[in-house]
Amino acid sequence: MEKSIPDGLQGPAPRSGEPRPFAPLFNWRRSLQGQIQALMLAGVLLAYILGAAAGLFIMERSLRDQWTRAAEVNAQIVSAVIRHTYTFVAVDADEHGQITGILSERLLGDSTAVLDTGFSTADVLAQAASQTKSNAWLFQREPGRQRLVGVADAWGTLGSHPDGQPPLLQLAAPQQFYTGFAHIGDEEHFIASLPVLAPDGQLLGSVVSSIGLRSELYATHNDLVHRSLLVLLTVLAVTLGGLFLLKRRVFRPVPRLIEALTRIAHNDTRTTTPFLERDDEIGDLACAIEKLRTAVIEREHLLEIKERALRLEYMAHHDVLTGLPNRAQLNNTLDHATEKLAVQQRFNLMLFDLDDFKVVNDRFGHATGDKLLVEIGERISLLLGSNDTAARLGGDEFAIIQQIARDAEQEAQRLATRLIEAISRPIESNGLTLSVGVSIGIARAPNDGHTPHELLLRADVALYAAKNDGRRRFMFYRHGMSMPAQHETTDG
Structure with a gap:
């Protein structure tokens, strides 16, 4: 049965012959959801635009005030250094303690001042700049003219001017304390200018300290504006996302x-x-x-x-280093194999260990020895038949259960020969050439035993005989073979 649209959500009935309009959810003017969403979006955008404009205005004022305070602090520092060096000067200050001018009976930095203090003007300005971390200048008024000409600076840049002329300080009222942007030569700095006045009020010069170039300050300012706008846009996006989620929850x-x-x-x-x-x-x-x-x-x-x-079962039955089955898995496989002897499923048990492996471990370390064991494990795996099982018993000891197709002795000889050849090939590892051999003992089931214990013991006896016979060879267990008791192992 066709679902009907609830009353209040339906649009006007279509006229005869006209197609039925889309559901009102697709027409925001006829949808409560669309109207609320549009109203909320407009309100949020308006609030953020007004907030961003107010924030930018406040930030602009705040930065300007911050630059002014920094310039005033620099002026205090420079005046303190000058007063400490030139004892013949005095200062003017406003009601807040801000130094607004320097009073001097003669020009700062003249030859008499240098002889009295032992410091050149550049040295004094350099002392001040070392504390303000910005350049400082001394300007003197040209005789008969009102313009101020640079005579010294803290960083020694006066002589580097492109046209070789000293920089000029351009101020509307140089006889008054000033903080703000001003041109010094062809550069614009945010400065604090301390006028140097004679006792009669005549302008002698000006001591100027900078907090930075206009381009540098506004680069920081613009970066802050960009970051603020990015934050505002991020918050706006999050807010709009929240509104979208709210809309989805409600509608x-x-x-x-x-x-x-x-x-x-x-x-x-x-x-x-x-x-x-x-x-x-x-x-x-x-x-x-x-x-x-x-x-x-x-x-x-x-x-x-x-x-x-x-995974735990796999880890319990496999060697962590080589990935081969471990002794526990070998024992399980050997148990199953001996149980099948009753149905004429014969097999060979090979025990072997590596010759000269201890030499490699002692000479090159256990890490190299481990890499060697991994490579040996891979070479052994490549030689196995589809029904054969190889295991690492521990250390450099390995075992193979070889399923027999026809002739147990011939098949064992063939596999043992290939094992000796494969393992004896040199192994390259981290620029080293490693060489080991292998000795193999072989027990045939059921000829040499019917139980795992018998087969392991007799394969071990054959291995002992192979090692005593010169190593790097294989040997079958023969009736009457034995070895000293201290060399015997069990299947545990």
Whole structure:
């Protein structure tokens, strides 16, 4: 049965012969959802535009005040250095204690001052600049003219001017204390200018300290503006995202539930189903989906337990270094193989260890020895038949259970010969050429034993005989072979 659109959400009835309009969700003017969304979006954008404009204005004022305070502090520092050096000067200050001028009966830095203090003007300015971390200048008024000409600076840059002329200080009222941007030569700095006045008020010059070039200060300013705008845009994006989520919560529960089902279908069960708190049909549907999600989680948990058990079982029966089966797995395989002797399934048991492996370990270290064992394990695996089993028993000791097709002795000789050839080939590792050999003892089942203990013992006896016979060879167990008791091993 076709679902009807609830009253209040339907648009006007179409005229005869006209196609039925789309659902009102696609026409924001006829949709409460669209109207609320448009109103909220417009309100948020307006608020952020006004807030951004106010913030930029406040930041501009704050930076300007900060530059002014920094320039005033530099002026205080420079005046203190000058007063400490030139004892014949005095200062003017305002009601806040800010130095606003220097009073002197003669020009600062003249030859008499140099003789009295032992410091040139550049030396005094350099002392001040070492504290302000910015350049400082001394300007003197040209006789008969009102312009100020640079005579010394802290960084010794006066002589580096392109046209060879000293820089000029351009101020509207040079006889007054000034903080702000000013041109010094062809560069614009944010400065504090302390006028140097004679007792009668005549302008003698000016001591100027900078907090930085206009380009540098505004580069920092612009970077801060860009960062602030980026933060505002980020917050705006987050806010709009929050509004979008709010809209979806209020108006779009069904797509969210479909999304939850889709996630479960893709085995993504991390997110709890939304709308569980609702007490209507949407809440019932959400509860059903949540039960499904819980069942999938339980299934995944059981699969994880099974996979973990398989991994642990594998680790319990395999050598960590080479990946070959270990002694426990060899014993299990040997038990099964001896049980099948009753149905004429014969096999050979080979025990072997590496000749001169201790020399490699002692000379090049255990890390190199481990790499050698890994390579040996790979070479052994390449020589095995499809039903054969190789195992590392520990250290440099290995074993092979070889299933017999026809002739036990011939097949054992063939495999043992290939093992000796493969293992004896030099191995390159980290620029080193490593060489080891192998000695092999072979026991045939059922000829040499019917139990794992008998076969392991007799293969070990044959291995002992092969090593005593010169190493790098294989030897079958023969009746009457024996070895000293201290060399005997068991299958444990």
